[in-house]
Amino acid sequence: MLFQQIRSFFQLLKTAEFSRGIRFAVAAILPLVVANYLGQMNAGIAMAVGVLLTSPSEVPGSLRRRVIGVALSVIIAVLATLIIGYASSYTFLFLPVFILLIFHFSMISVYGFRASLISFSGLLAIVLSLAQVASEGGVITHALWIGAGGLWYLLFSLVLHYLFRRxxxxxxxxxxxxxxxxxxxxxxxxxxxxxxxxxxxxxxxxxxxxxxxxxxxxxxxxxxxxxxxxxxxxxxxxxxxxxxxxxxxxxxxxxxxxxxxxxxxxxxxxxxxxxxxxxxxxxxxxxxxxxxxxxxxxxxxxxxxxxxxxxxxxxxxxxxxxxxxxxxxxxxxxxxxxxxxxxxxxxxxxxxxxxxxxxxxxxxxxxxMKRQDAVRFLTTTEYDLKTLQDHLDLQSPIFRHSLRLTVAMITGFVIGEFFAVQNAYWILLTTLVIMRPGYALTRDRFKQRLFGTLIGGAVAVTIVIFIKSAVVYGVLAVITLVLAHSMIQRNYKTAAAFITLNVVFIYSLLRPDVLEVIEFRVLDTIIGAGIAFLAAKFLWPTWEYATINNFIKESIQANREFLKEVELLYSNETEMASYRLARKKAFLAMGDLNAAFQRMAQEPKTHKQHLEETFRIVSLNQELLSATASLGTFIRSHPTTEATVHFRNYMAAIQQHLSFSSSEDKVAVKDSKDDISAAEKYYRQLYQQLLEVEHGKEKKDPVRERLQEVQVVMDRLKWLEEISESLRKFFLSKA
The missing domain is CATH 1.20.58 (Methane Monooxygenase Hydroxylase; Chain G, domain 1)
Structure with a gap:
C-alpha cells in the first residue's frame, strides 16, 4: 500500500496537472513577493486572489478558447467583487443580490465544461468577497487589483504557452x-x-x-x-x-x-x-x-x-x-x-x-484529411440565449443544481451569521466546492472532503506543535499549494488534505493562534459539507435512473449513424473523414452512457431501479459499437467484393430495429424474417462452397481472402441483428 502511494506520487510529478500546479503557484506567489517588497501587501493579496479566481478556467484546449475563458473569468470575478462589495453595506439589498448572483452564475454551466469553470470563478469571487480582505482605497481598488491579478495570470499563461506549447x-x-x-x-x-x-x-x-x-x-x-x-x-x-x-x-x-x-x-x-x-x-x-x-x-x-x-x-x-x-x-x-x-x-x-x-x-x-474535414471533428457549443432558455425548467439538471446551490449557500450564510462563526465564508466555500449536479458525485466529494480535511488537520497540528519555524511554514505553504492544485482533479481527498495544510501554514505565518484556526477550519468544513450533502439528497435531486434512457437512446442513434457509414464504406459511397466523424460521435455517446451508468451505480439502493437491466442495455450498446467497429475495421483494412443485396437487406433490418429503439414514437417494424433467412442461407451456402474449394486447392490465398471476408461479414451481420433485436424487444416491453 505504501509502495503504491509512493509510486503514485512520483507518477504525479510527470503529469500535466503537476506542471499546472507549479504554474499556478508561481503566478500566485510572485505578486505577493513583489508587493511585499514595495510595501503594498494588500494589493499583492488581491492580485493573488485574482490568480486563484481565474486559474480554474485555464484548462487544456485551443488557445482561443483558453484566452476567452480566462478573460471572461477576470470580468466575472471583478463584477462579482464589485457588486457584493457594495451590496454588503446595505442589509436589505445584500440577500436579494446574493441570491440572484449565485443562481445566474450557476446557470452559465449550461454552455459546457469550460463555461462551468467560468461559472465557478464567479461563485468563488462571491464567497471570497465575504472574507472582507480589502485593499486600501475601498471596493473599487480591491476589485481592480483582482482584475490585475487575473490579467497577470493570463499574460503569464500565454508566455508559458508559446514557450512550451509542444x-x-x-x-x-x-x-x-x-x-x-x-x-x-x-x-x-x-x-x-x-x-x-x-x-x-x-x-x-x-x-x-x-x-x-x-x-x-x-x-x-x-x-x-x-x-x-x-x-x-x-x-x-x-x-x-x-x-x-x-x-x-x-x-x-x-x-x-x-x-x-x-x-x-x-x-x-x-x-x-x-x-x-x-x-x-x-x-x-x-x-x-x-x-x-x-x-x-x-x-x-x-x-x-x-x-x-x-x-x-x-x-x-x-x-x-x-x-x-x-x-x-x-x-x-x-x-x-x-x-x-x-x-x-x-x-x-x-x-x-x-x-x-x-x-x-x-x-x-x-x-x-483535408483541413475543412479536420475542423468538423471539433465539438462546438451553441452560445446563444435559446440554450439558456431551454434549461429554465425543472427537468434540466443544471436548473435544479442552480436552485439547490442557491438554497444551500443561503443556508450556510445564515448559519454563519446567526452563530457568528469566525470565518463564515469557509462554510460557503466548502459547500461550493463539494456540490455537484448529481447526488453520487456530491456524496463522494462530501466523504473525500471530510476525510481529507481531518487528515490534513491532524498532520498540521503535529507539525505546528513540534516545529516553530516561519521559514519551514513558508516552504511547506508553497509545496502544499502546488500539490493541492495538482491533485484536485486526480484525487480530491488528497487535494483536500493539502488544501487544509496550505491554509494552516499560511495562517501560521500571519497569526499566533493557529491551533484555533485549525479547530474552526475543521468545524466549518463539517458544517459546509453537511449542508452540501443534505441539499443534494433532498432538494430537487437529479437521479440517474430518471435520465439514463436519454443517454441510451443517444448512444443507439450514434451507433446507427456509424453503422450507416460502415455500409456506405462497403459500397465505396463515403469518404474516410465521414466514417471517422461518425466513429468519433459513437465513441463519445458511448462514453457519456458509461459515465451515466457509473453514476447510477453509486446512487442509494432505493434509487438503483433496474440496475441489472440497465447494465444489460449498456452492455448491448457496447457490443453494438464493438461489432460495428469490427466490421468497419475489416472493410477498411482488407480488399472486399461488392456489397450484395443480401448485405443491404440485413443492414435494413438492423437499422429498423435500432430506429425503433432510439425513437420516441414506437412505429411497427416491418417483418424482415424472410429477408434475413434468405441472407443467412446465401452466406452459409457461399461459406461452405468456399470452404470446399479452399480445402481442395494448393494455392489458397485468393480463396482464403474471400472466405475470410464472407466469414467476418456473415458473423458481424448476424451479431448486429441479434443485438438490435434484443434492444428492440427491450424497448417494446417498455412501450
Missing part, C-alpha cells in the same frame, strides 16, 4: 497512450475471463472509455485548431498523424472477429494459443507506455524487436496448427483464430506506424 500537446498525447495501453490490457484479459470477473472488467472498461474520450476531445481541440492556424506546420501534422493512428488502435482493440462467447467456445481447447495473443496485446500495451514516456520527456525512442518476434512466433504457430487440421469442420476454428490474429496484426502495424512517425518522419507525409 509540451502541452505531448503531455496530453502521453496520457491518451497510457489510457489506451490499459484498455488493451483489459481487453486481452477478457479473452479468457468468465462470470463475475468478466463483468468487473467490462465495468472497468466503461469508466476507462469515458476517460479516453475526454482526452481525445482535448487533443482534437488542441491539434486540429493548431493545424487550422499554423497550416503546414510539421510539428502539428506529425502529432495529428500520431493521434489518428492511436484512435485506430483503440478501434482495433474494441473490435472482435466474432462474439466473445463464440470465440471462447471455439478456442476453449487452445489455451496456449489464446495466451500467446494475450501476451502480444500486453507487449503492444507496454510499447504504448514507452511511447508515452518518450512524448512526455522528449526522449530518444529506442527500437525494440520483441513485438516483431512475437508476431512471427504467433503466425508460425498458426501455420503449424493449420497443417494439423484435416477436417473440414475445423476450418471454422482456423478462420476465427486467423481473423483474431489478423486484427492484432493490424494493431501491431498501427504501433509500428507511430514508431516510424516518432523516429523517421521528415514532415513530408500528408494526414490524408
Amino acid at each position: 509540451r502541452e500537446t505531448d503531455h496530453l498525447l502521453a496520457e491518451a497512450f497510457e489510457l489506451t495501453a490499459k484498455y488493451l490490457e483489459i481487453r486481452a484479459q477478457l479473452m479468457s475471463q468468465k462470470g463475475e470477473k468478466a463483468e468487473e472488467f467490462h465495468k472497468e472498461l466503461f469508466a476507462l472509455q469515458t476517460s479516453i474520450n475526454e482526452k481525445h476531445e482535448l487533443i482534437r481541440e488542441m491539434v486540429i485548431s493548431r493545424r487550422k492556424n499554423f497550416g503546414r506546420s510539421g510539428m502539428v501534422r506529425k502529432r495529428l498523424l500520431i493521434f489518428m493512428e492511436l484512435v485506430d488502435i483503440l478501434e482495433l482493440g474494441m473490435a472482435n472477429p466474432v462474439t466473445s462467447e463464440r470465440m471462447k467456445k471455439l478456442l476453449k481447447n487452445y489455451e496456449a494459443e489464446v495466451k500467446q495473443v494475450e501476451a502480444w496485446s500486453n507487449l503492444m500495451a507496454d510499447r504504448l507506455r514507452i511511447i508515452a514516456e518518450v512524448l512526455r520527456r522528449d526522449r530518444r525512442y529506442k527500437k525494440d524487436t520483441r513485438l516483431q518476434l512475437k508476431k512471427a512466433e504467433i503466425w508460425k504457430n498458426f501455420e503449424l496448427l493449420e497443417s494439423k487440421v484435416s477436417h473440414l469442420e475445423e476450418n471454422d476454428l482456423l478462420l476465427v483464430y486467423r481473423n483474431l490474429i489478423s486484427f492484432k496484426d493490424k494493431q501491431f502495424q498501427k504501433v509500428r506506424s507511430i514508431e516510424r512517425l516518432i523516429t523517421e518522419w521528415q514532415g513530408k507525409s500528408e494526414t490524408g
Whole structure:
C-alpha cells in the first residue's frame, strides 16, 4: 500500500496537472513577493486572489478558447467583487443580490465544461468577497487589483504557452497512450475471463472509455485548431498523424472477429494459443507506455524487436496448427483464430506506424484529411440565449443544481451569521466546492472532503506543535499549494488534505493562534459539507435512473449513424473523414452512457431501479459499437467484393430495429424474417462452397481472402441483428 502511494506520487510529478500546479503557484506567489517588497501587501493579496479566481478556467484546449475563458473569468470575478462589495453595506439589498448572483452564475454551466469553470470563478469571487480582505482605497481598488491579478495570470499563461506549447500537446498525447495501453490490457484479459470477473472488467472498461474520450476531445481541440492556424506546420501534422493512428488502435482493440462467447467456445481447447495473443496485446500495451514516456520527456525512442518476434512466433504457430487440421469442420476454428490474429496484426502495424512517425518522419507525409474535414471533428457549443432558455425548467439538471446551490449557500450564510462563526465564508466555500449536479458525485466529494480535511488537520497540528519555524511554514505553504492544485482533479481527498495544510501554514505565518484556526477550519468544513450533502439528497435531486434512457437512446442513434457509414464504406459511397466523424460521435455517446451508468451505480439502493437491466442495455450498446467497429475495421483494412443485396437487406433490418429503439414514437417494424433467412442461407451456402474449394486447392490465398471476408461479414451481420433485436424487444416491453 505504501509502495503504491509512493509510486503514485512520483507518477504525479510527470503529469500535466503537476506542471499546472507549479504554474499556478508561481503566478500566485510572485505578486505577493513583489508587493511585499514595495510595501503594498494588500494589493499583492488581491492580485493573488485574482490568480486563484481565474486559474480554474485555464484548462487544456485551443488557445482561443483558453484566452476567452480566462478573460471572461477576470470580468466575472471583478463584477462579482464589485457588486457584493457594495451590496454588503446595505442589509436589505445584500440577500436579494446574493441570491440572484449565485443562481445566474450557476446557470452559465449550461454552455459546457469550460463555461462551468467560468461559472465557478464567479461563485468563488462571491464567497471570497465575504472574507472582507480589502485593499486600501475601498471596493473599487480591491476589485481592480483582482482584475490585475487575473490579467497577470493570463499574460503569464500565454508566455508559458508559446514557450512550451509542444509540451502541452505531448503531455496530453502521453496520457491518451497510457489510457489506451490499459484498455488493451483489459481487453486481452477478457479473452479468457468468465462470470463475475468478466463483468468487473467490462465495468472497468466503461469508466476507462469515458476517460479516453475526454482526452481525445482535448487533443482534437488542441491539434486540429493548431493545424487550422499554423497550416503546414510539421510539428502539428506529425502529432495529428500520431493521434489518428492511436484512435485506430483503440478501434482495433474494441473490435472482435466474432462474439466473445463464440470465440471462447471455439478456442476453449487452445489455451496456449489464446495466451500467446494475450501476451502480444500486453507487449503492444507496454510499447504504448514507452511511447508515452518518450512524448512526455522528449526522449530518444529506442527500437525494440520483441513485438516483431512475437508476431512471427504467433503466425508460425498458426501455420503449424493449420497443417494439423484435416477436417473440414475445423476450418471454422482456423478462420476465427486467423481473423483474431489478423486484427492484432493490424494493431501491431498501427504501433509500428507511430514508431516510424516518432523516429523517421521528415514532415513530408500528408494526414490524408483535408483541413475543412479536420475542423468538423471539433465539438462546438451553441452560445446563444435559446440554450439558456431551454434549461429554465425543472427537468434540466443544471436548473435544479442552480436552485439547490442557491438554497444551500443561503443556508450556510445564515448559519454563519446567526452563530457568528469566525470565518463564515469557509462554510460557503466548502459547500461550493463539494456540490455537484448529481447526488453520487456530491456524496463522494462530501466523504473525500471530510476525510481529507481531518487528515490534513491532524498532520498540521503535529507539525505546528513540534516545529516553530516561519521559514519551514513558508516552504511547506508553497509545496502544499502546488500539490493541492495538482491533485484536485486526480484525487480530491488528497487535494483536500493539502488544501487544509496550505491554509494552516499560511495562517501560521500571519497569526499566533493557529491551533484555533485549525479547530474552526475543521468545524466549518463539517458544517459546509453537511449542508452540501443534505441539499443534494433532498432538494430537487437529479437521479440517474430518471435520465439514463436519454443517454441510451443517444448512444443507439450514434451507433446507427456509424453503422450507416460502415455500409456506405462497403459500397465505396463515403469518404474516410465521414466514417471517422461518425466513429468519433459513437465513441463519445458511448462514453457519456458509461459515465451515466457509473453514476447510477453509486446512487442509494432505493434509487438503483433496474440496475441489472440497465447494465444489460449498456452492455448491448457496447457490443453494438464493438461489432460495428469490427466490421468497419475489416472493410477498411482488407480488399472486399461488392456489397450484395443480401448485405443491404440485413443492414435494413438492423437499422429498423435500432430506429425503433432510439425513437420516441414506437412505429411497427416491418417483418424482415424472410429477408434475413434468405441472407443467412446465401452466406452459409457461399461459406461452405468456399470452404470446399479452399480445402481442395494448393494455392489458397485468393480463396482464403474471400472466405475470410464472407466469414467476418456473415458473423458481424448476424451479431448486429441479434443485438438490435434484443434492444428492440427491450424497448417494446417498455412501450
